Amino acid sequence: MVRVTTTPTTDGEPTSAPARRGRIDSLVVLCVLLLVAMLAQDQLVSAFDAPAVRTGSTVFVAVCVQAMPFLVLGVLISGLIAAFVPASLLRRVLPRNTAAAVGVAGVAGLALPGCECASVPVARRLMQQGVPPAVALAFLLAAPAVNPIVLVATAVAFPGEPMMVLARFLASLATAVVTGWLWARLGRAEWIAERALRRITPRPGASRWAVFAETARHDLVEAGGFLVLGGLTAAVLNVAVPAAWLTSLGGQLVLGVIVMALLAVVLALCSEADAFVAASLSALPLLPRLVFLVVGPAVDVKLVALQAGTFGRAFAVRFAPLTFLVAVVCAVVTGLLVLGGAR
Template sequence: MTTQDRLAEQRRERRERLRNPPTPPVGVLVLVGVCVAAMVGQEIFVVLAGDRPALQAWSTVFVAIVLQALPFLGLGVLLSGLIAAFVPDRVLQRVLPRRAGLAVPVAGVAGAALPGCECASVPFAGRMMTRGVAPSAALAFMLSSPAINPVVLVATAVAFPQEPMMVVARCLGGLGTALIVGWVWARFGRDVPLRPPRAIHAEDGGPWETFRLTVQHDLLQSGGFLVVGALFAATLNVAVDPAWSLTVAGVPIVSVLVLAVLAVLLAVCSEADAFVAASLTGFSPTAELAFMVVGPVVDLKLVAMQTGTFGQAFSRRFAPLTFVVAVVLSLVVGTVLL
């Protein structure tokens, strides 16, 4: 086939695609429909709940968590699709050092380049693994991205205008947690069963078809577990009475643990958790720091998404490890800087 024939064939294919645009996958339409129904149905649910404020609060929290997280989940899914379709394996393997001990800090610092919350980092880290990146480095990236990216740090500065060191403390606590967990996983996590997303390659259609299939797969998988996590988070958000926590605010270590556990239960997006922490005026700055360091690396919706992406065996070990490291670092950094 000559060059002119190939060009003519490409023009015919382009005209055919314009006349018959691809139909969105049924699964994606279902997920979008659920989100739209949640937004529209919230008002109906509130009316039906009547004078039951707990049900009204549950509906509001659930919808807020899902809608707050979906844009960043979409960002992570799109980036993971671009990596799968257009980034050769050798590129990521050349950027990151071969030794896990050196790859972890490089990936941890690089996490600042993904301006999203924890919902975006999970599918992105999973796709990094399918492209040959060491799991410890991909996990360090996953933990650091929602903790030290510029959007989160600016939000923290706005929420704590009278405490500039809070931004520094949050950056050190978040990055330190990512690096320590990454190094520990490189040393002791090799035997833990890990189920990263399967690599998707389109038989026909080239890289754009691979991109479409990857986005569809990651969106349905991560989005489903996001909804499950939001259900649990909304339920616990309503069930936990904030008044009881104020009684332990004056006990330093206990107050740190209380806000750390509260961060796990409330599952607030890392883009907004600084404003929630700033509202907890009865607690010490170190306890507020723990809320902001723990939340982006381990909460209910995040554990649910990690379970769906990497498997239950992974999440049973990874979540407790991350929680302990984040709490200890918050205590250390908060005591020194705040």
């Protein structure tokens, strides 16, 4: 395996540097924790044998198992972009006008079937290849919400409501594009951590496949730890939020929209499974359930953890609230126009 670290040069381009030895990274910590869990399995089971703990454990495993295949897909695509797609090609394909490029990136989300975890490493790699951050972020939001698998799953979950699929597509695409436009106007370069923009440069003579393998390994190790952290947060919040709270929302549209938006952040469901959860909440009108489906793929606790680990905390504390607000507004407006409001 190629060991690569990067250090910036005076002209801003990273160069190869000797790898530091003896450094304890997240992969070592994860292996140690897994080893301890296996050796002390019986003691852990007896110590945490409680219904709430069992429920939280189930949610934690479900979140990680749902997301991990798509995270792997994302880092593989990220590696392919780094190894085989030159920055000059991306600059030729995308419009020079940032506003137009954001729109193209939103529509390009149709091409990547995956959840939000897959889009984070891809967006990072696009930035490293010279794509403007606003364009990469529009793709990050669009890919998990408007791809064909998500739309088909929504159609299956709502067989009697074909307009729900159209409403979800339009609201999610609008969320990605509007957020990209706002970030292009209001976002600042210093809000994104320098490490997110620093390209991995292989040792001299390394093949493209070596670059691909090193890039994918680097992204998987870095993002995997934050996925686990996000899954743990989702599990705790799932146990802490009483299910009985939803039973009183049937006739309260505004409160239902607010609660379902917050619930989407807390539950951290995969975008390809959330439609079935929304469909099961039949006591609620369609509008709050649409808000749930639009907000979830755009901002949830595991996605915020991934973004903070990838782009830095300064980015996450600004991007997550912006995305949440835009997603709620786009979902409500689209629902009123397409679904007829409170149906």
